[in-house]
Amino acid sequence: MKRIRSTATVLISVSLLALTACGGNDTDAKAGSTPPAVSTGATSAAATSAPAPVNGTGDAKLCAEAQASAKAWNADLTAVMKSAEGKETPVSEIQEAHADFASALNAVAGGGDSKAAAAAKELATHVGKAATATDPLKGSYTPGFEKSIKDLTAACKAAGVKFN
16 A cells, blocks of 8 residues: 555656656746745745735736746655655645645636636645545546646646646
8 A cells, every 4th residue: 555655646746747847938037036945844835935916917927926836836745755755655744735735826826817817726726625635646636636737737828838
């Protein structure tokens, strides 16, 4: 059981890392925002560095900030998995990373009503559900979770920002 859970966790982390590494269009520097600080202890890096709500400043900025939050989330999950190598998966730390990412996405989306804001809110909902699941990694493998990622990716692509 531990090996299967660890393998699934590592595969999720690696796939998220691969997706964020393929970002290509690095709009963080163009938008003038700095990427959030990344915690090595996997404790609330996304929440402590959550960008301020964009409230109508444009989908490009929203997507760039969502991408930065996704990178922080990925870094948190990677740090958790590295610290748990060979041990039981620390569910509470993974739940915390998910909850922080959901909060960051909601903050980024703010009160926006664009497709990108709606997609960010939808992804935040699914990440939040995964955060409360007894197995948050398994909770990330739902059709709604995957669809919300695709929707946000498409909305950001339309805004000229590559989100993965």
